[in-house]
Amino acid sequence: MKHRTFFWFFLPTAIAMLLFIALPIVSVVIQSLHTAHDQVFITVENCGPFGCTEETAVDTEATEQLRREQPLGKWAGLSVYLDRGHLAVNEVAAAWQSASGLGDFFSRIGNLPFYRAIAFTLTYTFVVTPLLIILGFMIAVSVNSLHRHLKGLAIFFSLLPMIVNPLVGSLILFWMIDSRGIIGTFLQAIANDPDLSLKASTSLTWITLMVYGVWHSAPFAFVVFYAGLQTLPQDTLESAMIDGATRWQRIRYVVIPHIMPLVTFVALIQLMDNFRVFEPIVGFNASAHAQSLSWIIFNDLGGETRLLSSAAATSVLTIIGVAVLLSPVLVRTWRDFKRKA
C-alpha cells in the first residue's frame, strides 16, 4: 500500500487517538507541573469608634479572576510530585532517619497515601495475575475433557464473571459477603464468630478484593487456554502416551510448553488490566482499607474541590508504572522485529 493511501485510510483513527489519548497525556504532564493559585489577600483597614484595625481578607473576586485567567494554576515545578500526597520525599527521609528498624520504616511509609496505594496495586497485580492463570488453566483442561454438548454450556457460564461490568460484578459479590448476606452468614457459621465481617479489617478486605479479581479475570485465561488446547499436536500427545508418559507428564511436557506463548499473552494483558484496578474498590466500598493508584486519581478528580494537579501527578506516576510493567514486552517485540528485518 502506498504511503498516500495509507495516510488517508489511517487518518481518522490517528486523529482520534492523537486528540484523546496522546494530547491528554501531554496535558496531564503539564498540569502536574502546576498547582492551584493561592488565594489573593487584601488588607482592609476597618475604622470604627474605637480606632482602626487592619484585617486581612480573601479577595474572592481577584482570586476568581486569577483562576479564570490562568486555569492551569501557577508553575510549581516538581513540588507536587514531592509533596506528602505523592512521593513524600521529606516524610520518607524523616522516616528513614528516625525509624528504629526496617519494619518500622516500612510501616511509617505505609501510612503515606501514595505508597499505600502502590503497595495495594502491586500486591493485587502480582497476586491476582498468577492465580488467575493457574485457575484458568485448570478450568480449560477440565472443560476440554467434557462431553461435546456440555462444553458450550460450561463456556457460557464461565464467561459471565468476566463479561459483566466490574462494578456490577463486585456489587453482586459485595452484597453476598455482607454480614447479612449468604456468603457472609456462611463464613460466620464456619468461623463460629457471629461478628465476623469481611469489611472490617484491612487484610480481609485485601483478600476479598483479590478473590474478586481472580473470579473476574480467570474466564479470560480459561478461554484463551481452551482455544490453545484445541490446536494441541495430537501426534506428540499420542507418542508421549505410547512412551508411557503419565497424564501429569503429558500435561507437564506437552501441553504446558504448547500453550506457553499464550501464558505470556494472558500475563501481559492481565498485568495491564490488574494494574488499573479501580471499580472493585468502589463496588466493595473498600476505600478505607485498600486504595489503588486509579482510585486515588478518581478521588482527587471527584468531590467538591477538584484537585487537578494532584490527580495529574498521580496519573503521570501511574503512566510511568505502566511503562515499567510494559517495558519487557516492548523490548522483546523490538528484538523480534529486528530479527525479522
Add this chain to the structure above:
Amino acid sequence: MAAASEHRSVGLKAFSFGFIILWLFIAAFPFFWTLWGSFKVELDFFSKADWTNALTGARTIAETGSAFTSSGYEGAWIQEEFWKSVINTALVCLFVVLTSLTIGTLGGYALSRSGFRYSFWLLIMALIFRAMPPITLVSGYLLPFFEWNLWCHLPTTIIVLVAINQPFTLWMLHSFFQKIPKDLDESAMVDGCTPFQAFRHVIIPVMWPGVITTGLFSFLLAYNDFAVTTMLLSKENQTMVPKIASFLGTTQTEGNVMFAVAAVVSATVPVFILVMFFQRQIVSGLTAGAVKG
C-alpha cells in the same frame, strides 16, 4: 497395567468433573442469587435472622402478601428514572460501536496492507495506549473540556470512548484483515479499482465476521465503562453504570438498596442475552490476538 491406568483416569475424570461443577457454581451462582433476591424486600435479601428467608421470602410475604415483589424495579425504573440511563446507555453504545468500527476498519485495513516499518510502530503505539488506565486520561481531559465547555455532553463521552476503544479495535481488526488474502484486493486494483474502491467492493463484503466480533467488544467496552462516563456525564444524562454507583450513595433509607439490586440485575440482563447469542464470536475474538502469538 492398562486397567490400572484406566482406573486412575476414571478418578481423574471424576475429579475434573467435580472441579468444573464447583467452578460453574462459583461463576454463575452469584448472578442467579441476585436475580432471585431482586424480587424480595431488603429484609429478606439481607437477612440477619435466617438466610433461608432470602429463598422463601418470609418478610416479603409478610409485607406485600406475595413471595415476589417488583418494588425494587418500580423504585429504580420509575421513581429513580433508571429508564433515562438505559436510553443514554443505548445511545452511547450505538454510536460508539458505529464510529469506532467505521474508523477502525479503515485503519486496521491500512495497517494490515502496509508492509512499511511505521505500521509496526503504530501498532506498538496502540499497544502502549491500550495499557493506559482510562482514569489517567480523564484527568487530562478535565481542564480543557471545562474551558471549552465540552463537559457533560453525550457526544463528548462518545468520542472519548471511541478514542479509548481504538487501540484495541485496531489490533483486533488488523489481525482479522491479515487473514483475508491480499490477492483479493490487489487483483481488484490491477483491474483498475482505486484503493478505496477495492476496499468498498472487495473487502467490505467479506469482512463482516471480524467486524461483528470487534463490534461486540467495542460494545462491551462502552457498556462497561465506569471511569469515563462517571466523570464526563452529569446527573441528567448519566449512563447505567454511574447511575448504579449513584444509587449506592443514597442507600441509607431502607429499601433503597433494593433499587440498586434491581438496577444491577437490569444492567446484567442484556449482557446475558449477548453472551447467549454471540458466545462463539466472543470466544473467537478473545483468542484472535492470542493464538497467533
